[in-house]
Amino acid sequence: MKSEKVKVNNGWKETSLGEVAVFNYGKGLPTENRKAGGVPVYGSSGITGFHSEALIDEPGYIIGRKGTVGSIHYSNKPFYPIDTVYYLTKQDIKCDFRFFYYLLQTLGLDKLNFDSAVPGLNRETAYSLRITIPATESEQKAIAAVLSSFDDKIELLRRQNKTLESIAQTIFKEWFVNFTVKGEKLKVNPKTGLPEGWRQKGLDEIADFLNGLAMQKYPPENEVDVLPVIKIRELKSGITGQTDKASKKIAPEYIVDNGDVLFSWSGSLDVVLWCYGKGALNQHLFKVTSKKYPKWFYYFWILEHLPFFRSIAQTKATTMGHIQRHHLSESLAAIPDSDFMTFADSKISPVFEHIISNNSQIQTLSKLRDTLLPKLMKGEIRVKDF
Structure with a gap:
């Protein structure tokens, strides 16, 4: 691979990736050999499971070698990198540790795949990449500090969202599954098993499930x-x-925007609030909407039935696990009377809106960070005092 000529800024130096970092091979760990524990096991797509023992006893970076070539992950605690990845710890890196993480983002490692049979990142090819970096570790640290400030804020918002969703889900389960409000059970009709004035409907009656298109x-x-x-x-x-x-x-209905509820009904079944900007809805995903019920209501009801849906998908041994539309009809939601729904909406909707607002902030911060990243890493923008 021929390296491009790189421009060297004042106070920076030209070198190669191989001169500043050592890529270590991970070690195979078949699923059947893993023991219950809290150590994350990393493959090229990220965390693939957990194990009782770490291969690496300190934080480190994980880079996809086979499969998801060039993917970049960070573990802030001991971890186990398997044989589809490279890993690096602080001792393997001859520049500031955090700076190196951002440097990796700019190298286009995901494009260095020269194995047509099985996607693969060749270590020597990666080592040959020509790079420029600040000559002083103090400037490297300054650049990393600017970029880290964005990532720290993003992580704070994500943690806040997890807490907010957990609170909202706990309230939902207490009211709509356990029929308990402020510690007291609602009076239940023995014939229906529901509070007086409530009724049941299938998920497909409380929301519309639009399947995506074959976008190819x-x-x-x-x-x-x-x-x-x-x-x-x-x-x-x-x-x-x-x-x-x-x-x-x-068609506009197949365009996804921030705050939309997406439900993967095939493969890896999950339900999420989308937060990565406009996109096109592919097949195997539902975009879930409702003209009658609030977003939190159908989101949490899908989440409530998700273990059941996953158990169905796991029985599809010969095909990619999935559910069918009749499973939506068979999965029931308790519908309260209008007064209780109004009361519940007044409590849960603000929490949900806060989550969506946080997601919007995350998007804004991510775009700004991604705009600054290449400029800072190329020295086109210099940190003050350098």
């Missing part, structure tokens, strides 16, 4: 009028450099 049938016509394709992978990872693109010329 809507390829981009140019590089401008495109949307990222939201597949099952994007529910967890968001929009990445490996996300497919589709034409914007699709």
Whole structure:
């Protein structure tokens, strides 16, 4: 691979990736050999499970070698990298540890795949990449501090959202599943098993479940009028450099926006509040909406039935696990009378709106960080006093 000529800024130096870092091979750990524990096991797609013992007893970076080539992950605690990844710890890096993380983001490692049979990142190819970095560790630290300030705020908002969702879900379960309000059981009709004035409906009666399109049938016509394709992978990872693109010329109902409820009914079953901007809804995903019931109501009812849906999917031994629409009909939701719904909505909707607002802030911060990242790492923007 021929390296491009790189521009060297004043106070920076040109070198190669191999001169500042050592990529270590992970170690195989088949699923059947893993023992119950809290140590995260990392593959190229991220955490693939847990084990009782760590291979690496300190924080480190994990880089996809096979499979999801060039993916970059960070473990802030002891971890076990398997044989589809490389890993690096502080002793393997000859520059500031945090700075190196951001440097990795700019190298395009996901594009260094030269194995046509099985996607693979060759270590020597990665080592040969020419890079420029600040000559002093103090400037490296200053750059990392700027970028880390964004990531720290994003992480704070994400933790806050987890807490808010946990609070809202606890309230939901108490009121709509356990029929308990302020520690007191609601009076239940012995014939229906529901509080007086309540009724039951299938999930497909309280919300519309729109299945996505086969987006490969809507390829981009140019590089401008495109949307990222939201597949099952994007529910967890968001929009990445490996996300497919589709034409914007699709029916508006198949365009996803922040705050939409997405439910993967096939493969890895999950339900999420989308927070990564506009995208095109791919097949195997439902966009869930309702003209009658608030978003939190159908979101938490899907979440309540998710263990049941996953158990169904696990029985599909010969095909990719999935559920069918009749399973939505068979999964019931307790519908309160209008007064109780109004009361519940006044308590839970503000929490949900706070979550969506936080997600919007995360998007804004992420875009600003991603705009600054290449400029700071190339020295096009210098940190004050350097």
